[in-house]
Amino acid sequence: MEVETKGAKVYTFGAGDAEGDRSMKALLGGKGANLAEMSSIGLPVPAGFTISTEACDYFSKHNGRWPHGLKEKIAEGVQYVENIMDTKLGDSEHPLLLSVRSGAAISMPGMMDTVLNLGLNDDTMEALARHTGNERFAYDSYRRFIDMFGDVVMGISHSKFEKAIAEIKKKKGVENDTDLDIDDLKEVVDRYKAVYRKETGHMFPDDPYEQLQFAINAVFNSWDSERAVKYRRINQITGLLGTAVNVQAMVFGNMGDDCATGVCFTRNPSTGENKLYGEFLINAQGEDVVAGIRTPKNISELQKVMPEAYDELLTHCTRLEEHYGNMQDIEFTIQKGTLYILQTRNGKRTGTAAVKIAVEMVEEGKIDNQTAVKLLVQPNHLDQLLHAQIDSDSIDEESVLGKGLPASPGAAVGHVVFSSEKAEELASDDYPVILVRIETSPEDVGGMAAAEGILTSRGGMTSHAAVVARGWGKPCVAGCGDIVINYKKKQFTNGSKTIKEGDWISIDGTLGAVIDGKHEVVKPEMDDDYYTFMNWVDEYRNMGVRANADSPEDSARAREFGAEGIGLCRTEHMFFGEKRISAIRKMIISETDEERRKALMTLLPYQKSDFRKIFKVMGGLPVTIRLLDPPLHEFLPEGTDEQKEVADNLGIDPQKFADIVRSLKEFNPMLGHRGCRLGITYPAITEMQSRAILEAAVELKQEGVAVLPEIMVPLIGTPQEFHSQKMVIDDVAKEVFEQTGDSVEYKVGTMIEIPRATLVADQIAKEAEFFSFGTNDLTQMTFGYSRDDAGKFLKIYLEEGILQHDPFQVLDTEGVGRLVELATQKGREENPDLKIGICGEHGGEPKSVAFCYKQGLNYVSCSPFRVPVARLAAAQAALE
Ligand code: PEP
Ligand code: MG
Secondary structure, three states: OOOOOOOOOEEEEEOOEEOOOHHHHHHHHHHHHHHHHHHHOOOOOOOEEEEOHHHHHHHHHOOOOOOOOHHHHHHHHHHHHHHHHOOEEOOOOOEEOEEEEEEOOOOOOOOOOEEEEEOOOHHHHHHHHHHHOOHHHHHHHHHHHHHHHHHHHOOOOHHHHHHHHHHHHHHHOOOOHHHOOHHHHHHHHHHHHHHHHHHHOOOOOOOHHHHHHHHHHHHHHHHOOHHHHHHHHHOOOOOOOOOEEEEEEOOOOOOOOOOEEEEEEOOOOOOOOOOOEEEEEEOOOHHHHHHOOOOOEEOHHHHHHOHHHHHHHHHHHHHHHHHHOOOEEEEEEEEOOEEEEEEEEEOOOOHHHHHHHHHHHHHOOOOOHHHHHHHHOOHHHHHHHOOOEEOHHHOOHHHEEEEOEEEEOOEEEEEEEOOHHHHHHHOOOOOOEEEEEOOOOHHHHHHHHHOOEEEEOOOOOOOHHHHHHHHHOOOEEEOOOOOEEEOOOOEEEOOOOEEEOOOEEEEEOOOOEEEEOOOOEEOOOOOHHHHHHHHHHHHHOOOEEEEEOOOHHHHHHHHHOOOOOEEEEEHHHHHOOHHHHHHHHHHHHOOOHHHHHHHHHHHHHHHHHHHHHHHHHHOOOEEEEEOOOOOHHHHOOOOHHHHHHHHHHHOOOHHHHHHHHHHHOOOOHHHOOOOHHHHHHOHHHHHHHHHHHHHHHHHHHHOOOOOEEEEEEOOOOOHHHHHHHHHHHHHHHHHHHHHHOOOOOOEEEEEEOOHHHHHOHHHHHOOOOEEEEOHHHHHHHHHOOOOOOOHHHHHHHHHOOOOOOOOOOOOOOOOHHHHHHHHHHHHHHHOOOOEEEEOOHHHHOHHHHHHHHHOOOOEEEEOHHHHHHHHHHHHHHHHO
8 A cells, every 4th residue: 555645635625614623733834724714614715725834844855846645635635626616627618716825834924925816728718708707807817827927936027027018008008907908908918928938938837737736836935935034034933844835716806896805803903992904905806905006995995885795704703703712814805795704813913902902802701811811912012012102292293204004003213224135234223224115025024124113105004014013013104105215216205305315214103103303202101901911911920020120210110010029130230320430440449458448438328328229119029139240340431531531530640540441451351350259359349238238128127118138149150159258248247237236137149140050059059048040141151152242143143044043032942041950950959949030131031931930930030121021921831
């Protein structure tokens, strides 16, 4: 018996039946799995079959060959569709026409290829004309097919076909395609075939099975196209086999004025409002809506022009939303008054919409709050929800350059660029850019990712720019018809003002406004839905979330965002400010211990008062304060003029000062005289800081304010280092408690940020009461990548796929994560009560938070703005 090769099977659907279901996304892709699901629950889905992602995987690995047996299965699939549709592929009486579409497990809008109207040739085109009684439609479909097939399958530039039709229109003296008559369209078809022949050296293939084979291969190949690879990289999509291919009977939205095609969301994807939201075009094919070529009509208009189809659509939308327990993004076509559903998927939405939809669907009894927390809001939605907006007070009417669609909320400010290449080339923290395009295409994803925001002059809310930007949470104003873009001159104008490449503009994706110049942005407000949702989040979360904060203001913000303590207070950040910096400089240039202690004593009151304020704001929640960490030269001026000025202020000889600065310079400061090495060489620093912390704590306790100080020693590599610092701290504590006649509970622990510390974590845990993983340094030292210099090569590493993620953003679970795991295990073996957290940048990154949860960490700590994100990520990890 012959063994079937993996990937040879196809999965049919149609007429209320299906071989697959929605759980099979990995194998059938999102589109295929949902087509099967919709068909089996009885929705009007045109019959078809799905070729699996395993087939694509086989194709990629076997030099473009199909798995053994796939050809026969495809023929059977076609037969299945033919039976249901009562037509036949290539038949000169009742021809079946097919659409061939890609669809991976994770949606990649517009990234891969689609071929429509497959099966047309001179014969079937005639039959189509006869059968529909619409010759014009038949010719139009045929010429679209040749164009699409030529472009997508054979790689002939679409512009070559455009040129041909433009010449015919010019000869006829007409402007629109719709002004061409049947004879003209016949000529268009002939010209298109000639273009095809010239470009490929072959006749246009008449055999529908040959067409189908080519089209399937094109979809498979599109998985590895440059733009698709880039999109997956930017969106960190990994681990997929490939794309599935959906072959489905065509239905037509362009047979006449009783036909339409559209896209709708079951709720508003921008605001979350519970109302059908979408766009449609009468007498058009699906691609016309998303391509942004014709400006579509609001879905509410459909109720007026096709009330029956509209009602039916509404019923199916409600059914789908309830069935999937999530807001749906649905594509539909109406052919001669009959409604077909072509696709459904969970709709992409803004942060505001995500939270509102989650809360309302729970209130409507459609889902429970656990599902809402687990599935309906992504951590980055919260990030987006907390996005800044442009301060409306700073905008006058004069500066508004135009209004477009509010395609993706948030404010962005940057320099104008007109191409994605320019955006990728120029964009940086110091030179933010706004990408301005007539419309975007999948080729633009690199530039869109690099830009702060996107502005297009054409296209609707479901145009490529809008969909992609919304998915990324990037501000976007789409379809701003008020401006005219001239790529050649590198400028756009609104009739009165001209904006050139490099000029500053601001865009507000919430309002759809385009504004001249650079404007201030303001932080958003959180509404009742947000608080309701976050309460549910905390119901399911069992790992703590703290914040990294160094000031009373940041601490207050951290609490507002729901932090349950401070996981890292970097004390060096408290040393800036004129008087303080001068005191620390005095300390640095001190030549004797006595001088150093004297200088430090002037710093004590500042530190103490800061700690008092922070403790007060945190009201008894744990506050982890880290002793001084950075190399001392960071506090000294670099330039000679500045050095002279500082020397004068400090009253010392400028030459001597310059010598001291020079003597402090290190070849590799990140691995130099920093962290606990400072406290060990200058114990007076540790003494002063511990005293400031403990005196502040005792004072507050006496005033009736609860305090929970945790003193953290940085950059420990050996247990002896920790021991030496703990002795100093404990001695100071004794003194302070004796002097004040009172005491407070305090903990002494350490950062784990040097690989060696992870290896000897059990020894360190004998004395340390807590660990906090400093994964910034731990990543730096594990990879051997300098935190300050890695940017130069990481970009290339990511582009070449040498690294999947920037390890300073997403915790490297395979390497750095192993060390975290090891230290956690060893530390807890020695001391089962050891409290363990993380305070590197990874503490606010969802994937890394999930990893920390798996390791059994007690808490993660991140910047105040990331706290809600970390809370949700922690709850989702617990619900996994
Ligand atoms: C770390 O290294 O992860 C850390 C939190 O400390 P810093 O970034 O201050 O070095
Ligand atoms: Mg560090």
